[in-house]
Structure formats: structure tokens, C-alpha cells
Amino acid sequence: MNKQRAQEIADSPIMANVTCDGVPIYIQHVDENNETATIYPLGQPENEQNVALSSLQEQ
Structure with missing residues (x-):
């Protein structure tokens, strides 16, 4: 996923259908400099993790 789209999803009040390794996820924050997302x-908000934007898929 490109960083601009990831940021749009993170900023939107509307829930987007995004997965990471097939698991539905919520994007909390996008780090455009490192091209990662929290x-x-x-x-499961207790299972927060940082991943590469390239591992995110919009369904």
C-alpha cells in the first residue's frame, strides 16, 4: 500500500477493509519517512505492532 493511501485510511473516520498477512487490521499511525505503519x-488493540506499508492490503 502506498503511504498516501495508508495516511488517508488512518485519518478517515470511516473504517476501511485493510489486512496484514490476511488478518483484518486497524491503522493507528503512518510513519511516512520510514514507510511503516503502527x-x-x-x-485487539493490545497487540499493536509496526509493519512495512508494503505488507498492508486494502480489500
């Missing part, structure tokens, strides 16, 4: 699986 995400967590839906319903």
Missing part, C-alpha cells in the same frame, strides 16, 4: 488486529 497497526493492530481488529478488536
Whole structure:
């Protein structure tokens, strides 16, 4: 996923259907300099992790 689209999704109040390795996730923050995102699986905010934007897929 490109960083501009990831940022749009993170900023939007509307939930987008995004997955990481097949798992539905919520994008919390996008780091455009490092091209990473802070995400967590839906319903599991305690499992926050940083991943490469390239590992995110919009469904």
C-alpha cells in the first residue's frame, strides 16, 4: 500500500477493509519517512505492532 493511501485510511473516520498477512487490521499511525505503519488486529488493540506499508492490503 502506498503511504498516501495508508495516511488517508488512518485519518478517515470511516473504517476501511485493510489486512496484514490476511488478518483484518486497524491503522493507528503512518510513519511516512520510514514507510511503516503502527497497526493492530481488529478488536485487539493490545497487540499493536509496526509493519512495512508494503505488507498492508486494502480489500
